[in-house]
């Protein structure tokens with residue numbers, strides 16, 4: 001049984017119920033006595049007053065815990081219990097590549113021919129043992145223009161397998177631990193079948209899952225060497241292999257994603273070093289590194305209402321934008337491909353003006369490569385907003401579900417997109433500037449009424 005395969009990431013024997021985790025949490029900020037009760041209830045599997053309905057999976061509590069008990073993993077386990085009981089909310093189909101009407105399937109309708117060509121190559125190439133594999137991953141698949149056509153790809157074989165679910169990273173974050181377990185096993189089979197030795201995931205989250213979570217919590221040990229993409233990038237820049245002649249002279253603020261807090265923050269400094277080497281001056285947000293607030297995406301697991309989930313996510317993103325704006329920086333930089341799609345959709349809906357870049361785009365500009373900024377991002381943000389709107393309409397007629405399949409069926413309509421007339425109609429309306437403005441305004445009016453936190 002899968003349950004026996006997993007090892008609890010939470011070290012219950014280390015926890016002395018001090019409550020510091022939820023007391024220091026930047027979201028909950030619980031009074032210490034309430035925090036003590038909350039952790040006790042969570043450990044005992046009793047009803048949680050706040051955590052399970054408010055946590056944004058930001059991962060900070062693991063760093064606040066003086067006993068290194070892994071508070072975050074306890075929260076995930078309790079969400080896993082809830083998932084087993086009630087399933088996933090209908091809107092979660094959005095991020096399940098094996099469910100009908102997922103975002104990858106629907107985006108096929110809007111990809112440019114160039115994007116389709118890149119994706120086709122990345123998805124269909126079967127790695128050889130001598131290949132150094134760059135895992136494009138589910139998120140960068142949504143924005144192939146971030147890296148497609150760049151010289152940065154010349155060092156690798158880019159591979160895109162969306163049924164590798166980013167190594168299970170977001171399933172793990174949602175608390176769907178049994179499903180993440182299956183993904184860990186599947187990725188091992190894939191890598192072994194390819195016979196490759198070196199795997200470079202684009203996301204820190206995926207690097208962490210392969211190196212730490214799979215072997216330590218899921219008993220899945222990979223034989224491959226996993227190289228962190230930012231480590232690799234710094235090395236290449238320092239060796240002079242990647243030159244950055246076009247210094248950007250840009251003030252930026254850095255969004256530290258949830259998984260960057262894993263392993264005591266080993267992932268924080270390299271992106272900052274890379275940005276400095278590109279000519280960026282960094283102005284830090286009030287909450288950064290270990291206290292960093294979530295982009296909004298991590299609100300999903302604590303949501304109990306389907307429609308309110310979108311408003312809750314956006315209201316969390318609003319906090320991030322307010323902190324970014326307070327710094328006075330010209331641009332907000334994300335070094336996570338998951339956050340970037342959320343940040344762009346929220347930028348458009350919240351009517352924010354600060355520039356938002358993925359760190360790879362910054363490097364490419366410093367290398368002297370041309371990027372089509374902001375047009376590509378604005379277009380993709382409205383593609384995604386159209387898809388979310390469409391999904392919301394569909395989800396009214398759907399009920400909660402369980403993820404039964406993790407492996408992609410090539411006969412599924414993901415590879416053979418239907419006509420999607422209503423989706424296309426919604427998207428074509430968003431081509432009209434006045435409609436976009438009106439929609440965003442309506443969204444902002446509804447947000448305080450619809451959000452539940």
Ligand code: SF4
Pocket residue numbers: 021022025026027028051054055056057058059060061062072
């Ligand atoms: S993961 Fe973040 S939001 Fe959730 S309880 Fe821990 S510190 Fe708070």
Ligand code: SF4
Pocket residue numbers: 014015016017018019020021022039064065066067068069070071
């Ligand atoms: S998990 Fe850590 S911080 Fe939280 S109550 Fe236990 S020992 Fe204290």
